[in-house]
Amino acid sequence: MIHERVVQFGPQRSLVGIVTQPATGRAGGVPDFVLLNSGVIHRVGSNRLYVELARALAAHGVTTLRFDLSGIGDSERRSDVGSVREAIQRDVTDAVKYMTGQGAAGVVLFGLCSGAFDAFRSASAIDHVVGAFMVDMPGPFQSWRHFMHHVGARLRKSDGPTILAKLLDKSTGVLQRIIADEQPATGVDACAAPAPAPVSDGYVVGARARSTREQMAEELDELLARNVQLYFVFTAGLERNYNHESQFRGVFPDAARHEGLSHAFLQDADHAFGTRAARDGLIALVREWVVSNWLRQSDAA
């Protein structure tokens, strides 16, 4: 049995969320999850992913908060900030404070797309965060090998010899056109879209300046040194960002060897998790990660 309730917190209780918890209360030593918006999709998540994830975790003793950042979904814009980036940081901090105030031993931040970016950034900034699970996080993951996988995929899909001839003839200009010719991801891909008027001024894009690879390597080191558990998941649906199994290891070899970091490439999932099978697969991955990191330790204790 699970129990769900509406909560409002933050300035003038302007942030709206749903807490999903096991009827028996929290399992000891297990952190709560806070789910962060994907772009401007409200807290139910892309194709209801967050609702299904919250209920699946509650069945394993994990309490979850899914909420709307200010200006998204049912949360009002906050007036106590000077920038959208600051608003996101304060919103996530308020959410973590709310859950720790309700008895959470620690918090895991979970996000898809821009939500993954916010989870990563906020994990660095908020002490109570003990883990971050990031799905299709935009970041400095591209490499020469990523590019070669990309070209290989294009050659397989298209008129290979012709493209190859053009490649040999015209070099980089053609390469750029091949990249530009990619088809967008299918399904509800609002995460990649800028926000509507009430949340304009770059809520999704402009507020989230990406780190360079060197900066991200440092951020990873700092988080792992703090013993924050990290999981990076990538789908085949955002090929421009990530396109082969070993890509993370190739770009961040030191972090990838750390026992506190996991990564996976879901070849059959699309960016929006538009199928039940894709959603179930991701939820199973989260559940296994929770069990191996916290539930087993909790049982042993």
Added chain:
Amino acid sequence: MNPFFFGDSAQQLFGIYHPSLTRSTRGVVICHPWAREYLLAYPTLKLLAHRLSEAGWHVLRFDYFGTGDSAGDSRAGHADHWVRDVQAAMEELEALADVREFALVGMRLGAVMAARASRYRTVRQLVLWDPVTDGRSYLAEMGAMSPPARHDDSDLLGAILTHQLRTDMERITPASLGDPASRTLILASDPDTAVEPLAARLRSLGTDASTMSVPDVPVWRTEWERGGKGLAVSAANYITTWLS
């Protein structure tokens, strides 16, 4: 604005109540579209709720059983259940704000639910916003827009299309919307929406049905765009004026 759960505790529905900004006994229940259309239209229907509350209406928008934040697995919902959900929302609004005069606003599939529920209680006014009037075309349109199903052929644009739901939708025709006694507006913000067959049928039944074309963003199928183009402001304003 007050978000809350209501209804049977085993099948609780998520709703957001927007109280009237003036003393009033008039209430509107907003009926969402379904699946991908629900996600995309959400900001516009929130805007409509704000407009209506400013205009003196108590407003309740809510998620059907098995959708959004409401209870239920994504396979659990079906048309009859959702019509009962609209009725439950009206009861809730009556209890919350002592509403005596109801209006229903439904967008796309939500218009079907609103029309079918409009015989319940005294629904004085009914707004059918780009209503679905041909279920087979609706399914074809949704299917044509969907990614290829890889694992489960009942996946439809991120929602689960069960056998029952498919049957429910295939049966949608102008006649299946019932016999609403209310003053009815059929609003087309999209030039592709066929409103006349439905309007003609309603008029033949004696309903005070009018149609209006308010060209605006078809928010249920338009990804959010920069500069506010993702909100159907003109349509929301027209509905607010028409109801008031």
